[in-house]
Every structure is written in structure tokens, then in C-alpha cells.
Amino acid sequence: MATEQIKEDPRLISFNTLRKTIGWLGILLPLALLFGNYICTDCCCMQDSISHYYYTIVGGLFVGTLCAVAMFLIAYKGYPGDKDNILTTLAGIFALGIAFFPTNDNSSNRCAISHLPDSDIRRAVHFICATIFFLLLAGISFYFFTKSKGRATEQKKMRNTIYRTCAILIVVFVAAIALYAIFGKHLHSIDKYHPIFWLEWGALLSFGTSWLVKGELVLKDKPEDVG
Numbered sequence: 001m002a003t004e005q006i007k008e009d010p011r012l013i014s015f016n017t018l019r020k021t022i023g024w025l026g027i028l029l030p031l032a033l034l035f036g037n038y039i040c041t042d043c044c045c046m047q048d049s050i051s052h053y054y055y056t057i058v059g060g061l062f063v064g065t066l067c068a069v070a071m072f073l074i075a076y077k078g079y080p081g082d083k084d085n086i087l088t089t090l091a092g093i094f095a096l097g098i099a100f101f102p103t104n105d106n107s108s109n110r111c112a113i114s115h116l117p118d119s120d121i122r123r124a125v126h127f128i129c130a131t132i133f134f135l136l137l138a139g140i141s142f143y144f145f146t147k148s149k150g151r152a153t154e155q156k157k158m159r160n161t162i163y164r165t166c167a168i169l170i171v172v173f174v175a176a177i178a179l180y181a182i183f184g185k186h187l188h189s190i191d192k193y194h195p196i197f198w199l200e201w202g203a204l205l206s207f208g209t210s211w212l213v214k215g216e217l218v219l220k221d222k223p224e225d226v227g
Helices: 002-008 015-041 050-055 059-075 084-100 120-144 154-186 188-193 195-214
Strands: none
Touching (some): 059 084, 084 120, 154 195
């Protein structure tokens, strides 16, 4: 009876609502930054990375969304007995690190409305936080989202395939970003296509998709399969 009352309490946010919120924030952040910057300043110059929007008029949206994702991840507790809440809390902390230790500004950034002195230490902290953030989310998706209690339904098996695929894609995108950061100086011909931005969006899309599926947006178990 108490459990039923808790589920019906409108003051409480369900696990699935929390998961879907995290997923949508991750997926839509790059799009919101693109359109927000254009609508507010009429600047259609795409930034080299999502993090460079920190210096534009939508910098508050960038920081605010990261902080919202961080708070949701820290508040997320998972199922009793599981340890995924430890990883989500760590992911939330590193998301705050991304927000509060911005990357260095691009001197050619025509959309920038603010600037900070370049700092190799701050840039390194930003990169490390972003890398660990995504790798933690990949681990959560691959190892914890795929767990089953009892017999796995057909829907659960399909969800597990999506979780693992998203986790692998996150790692691939992060690895590609790292490789580009190291060897990108030899690839100036593709700089105009802003590869880092698209690779980051790919990682966010993979992360968000995994959380939306975990939130039962799609492939929800049928009532007759539960129990």
C-alpha cells in the first residue's frame, strides 16, 4: 500500500521521468546552442566544439544545462542494491567540472561575447572531466542498464542491444575526439567542418538515446511479460 501511495504522489519524480529528462537534455543541448546563438545574435558561425559556446551569448544555457544534467545524475539512485548510483554521482561531479572549467577560447571566434585568459591547466581539467564523464556514462549503459532481474523479455534483449551499442559508440566518439586533438594539426583541410562539434554531439546523442530507452520511451515491457 505504501509503495502504491508513493508512486501516485505527484510531488515525486519517477525514475523513468528522471531518465528521460537526462536523455533529452543530452540530445537537445547542441541543437539549442546552435539555434539560440543564431536567434539571439544572428551569428551563424558554428563553434569548433560544443564547449566553445561557453563564450557566446548562450554560454549560460551551456552551463545551466550541464548543471541540470549533473544534479539529475547525482540525484539518481538506481535500484536498491545496485552500485550504478556511485557512477552516476561521479558522472554528475565531472559534468560540473566541464561547466566550471571551460576550455580555452578560440581567438577567431566571431560569436564570442566574453573571454578568459588562456590556461593550459584549465583546458586540461576540462578535457579530463569531459572524457571521464562520457566514459562513466558508457560504463553505466554497458554494465548496469543491461542487468536483468529474472527472465529477460524480448523487449529487454532489444534494449540491451541498444545500451551496448550506445556505450560502444560513446567510447568510439571519445576516442575519435582524442585522436583529432592529438593529430588534428595535420588535418587543417577538415577544420571548416567542425569535426569536434559533431563528434561531441554523436557522444551526447548516444548517451541520451541510452537514457531515453532506459526511461521506457520505447521498447517498454508488455504487462503480460512482467512478473
